[in-house]
Amino acid sequence: MTKIPEIFGKFVFNETVMKERLPHDIYKALKKTINDGIGLDRAVADCIASAMKEWAIEMGATHFTHWFQPMTGITAEKHDSFITPAPGGNVIMEFSGKELIKGEPDASSFPSGGLRATFEARGYTAWDPTSYAFIKDGTLCIPTAFCSYGGESLDKKTPLLRSMEAVSRQAVRILKLFGKTEVTRVVPTVGPEQEYFLIDKEVFEKRKDLIYCGRTLFGAPAPKGQELEDHYFGKLKPRVSAYMKELDEELWKLGILAKTKHNEAAPAQHELAPIFTTVNIATDHNQLTMEMMKVVADRHGMTCLLHEKPFEGVNGSGKHNNWSLTTNKGENLFEPGKSPHDNAQFLVFLCAVMSAVHKHQDLLRISAASAGNDHRLGGHEAPPAIISLFLGSELAGVLEAIKADSDYEGTGKQTMKVGVSVLPEFPKDSTDRNRTSPFAFTGNKFEFRMLGSNDSIACSNIMLNTMVADELRLFADELEGADDFLSAVHELVRRNIKEHDAIIFDGNGYSGDWVKEAERRGLLNLESTVDALPYYIRPENIDMFKRHGVYNETEMRARYEILLAEYSKVVNIEALTMVDMVKKDYTPAISNIQRNLCETILAKRNVCPDIPFEAEKLSLQRISQLADRIFAANGELDDALKNVPTGTALEVAVYYRREVVSRMKTLRALVDEIEAHSDRNFWPVPSYGDIIFSIK
């Protein structure tokens, strides 16, 4: 039995290792950098680098890398060995402070949205000392931010760190008004629940769509899906259990607080949730978790699918972003508290989230927008594409009472006066939560459920931190000038509820009625990525990110272009894969099926003309007709791909959505229909049943 405390953080250059290996004054300087963002001087950096190198070599590392998160949403690393030539044809192992702090990868091949012309392709990476260095596969990985020489961010970490600063700055202003002068920093904390599928590697390797696209582009439904609800929280199969154990251990060694694991609703679907931590670390850890999920699956002869919708007809995979704000004194700002004073503070922060979510529905929606997630959002298992906020009936009742200046049952029938009345206890119990809500208050944190399993959580948290910072800024501006603080708080809370409670919805988010109701309320319903992305560069959004120093306009336009281009590229790859599979796999198979039927008919006729062959004839007829239609539909898709217009990134993406995605759907339906009627021995790829029940 492995003892968890002994292996936990084994591969991490964490507090304990730093304390052990760094001279005391150096350790203190580093802590100051970590806690207060103070820069490091070269001598200190050299000393840290040397200690890091010694430790890494003892742990078996030979290389180091600046590990960063370019705008592709995955991680990037370029490995350099520690070797330096020494006299006598020898080498010594070296690693300087300069190499620790700054790297200069040739980064011309990463998407930059035009931020960096190729002739000046160099970007640089800069150490984020708030996220510990770690060893992965014999390489010392140093978490870094990635910027252009002009200082524009080319990654997801830089804006995330900036957004953390923004929300901290504004939250500290508010807390000061509540007398919390000792609070100097407020940190967003995040616990991302991660869903995934596990399938047998042999099955995976037989499907080009899974190999190229991470999802199936064809496939008739299996007789059994998830309708019996026998998988959710079900007993783990031995192979899955062995996988989860090894995954946990690998994650613990990397200092990741893997906590909960269970089977999810769909067959072959599972979930892992860590204990929450500071958002930039949670983001790094979630990237590492996704990576390790794939690595460990491979060792067990399985493939881990992180695609948002690998299979039609069964649930897709999401990621739940649990988010809260905590002060450097350890207070969770979304904990309602027990006294009227605490309750007032809670209501201010709650209102900031409520109005932020109402005003910036577009940004939250965009943070979950991708070609893959388009197949999931709005389905029956996923939140709808409409953003709303679930508070639970008690809290919603309190807000209602404040708004109406009326009595609230739970408070002994007194009028709700912020700062005077006591709030009732709100349940944290997960059983009565509304699981259809995209954004839910769950007792002391908010759970944003729209993200796809493959998404980096950086984007949604950049949005959340910044939009809440912006509301807190407005609140602080108003309250700082107030004569009577508590009355001003009451007025502010009340006005905000009046203006923004249209975003609160406690009903069934999956129902058709909600779509109509949301429209009546004026809420956005941005069905697809292409519908959502143009909102990103609305002048109000650009102004807001600029105001808080999170993005400048150039950085936003670059991201907008990259997201659109990525959408088009993904759809293009999928469509090309479909055309290829139809030509090279399905068409020959369908010919064989028809030949087989013809042969049977002929044989029957020859042997004994009286024997009926109506069944074969009808099958042959149906398949021939479908085969013709498939040929035509495949040709149409092929043509659509050859006629992609030149135009803006948006025009191209709109074309893919309108002209390509629709043709993909038509083609798929036809192929799936033949599959449903065909002899399995002739079918060239594993069926849905073969795939989703491949782990015995």
Ligand code: ADP
């Ligand atoms: P459920 O499936 O019911 O939503 P889980 O226990 O699977 O609940 O996940 C809840 C997640 O929320 C965990 O990752 C947990 O660490 C995280 N969490 C709890 N408190 C906070 C907080 N204050 N800030 C951020 N995340 C939190």
Ligand code: MG
């Ligand atoms: Mg959850």
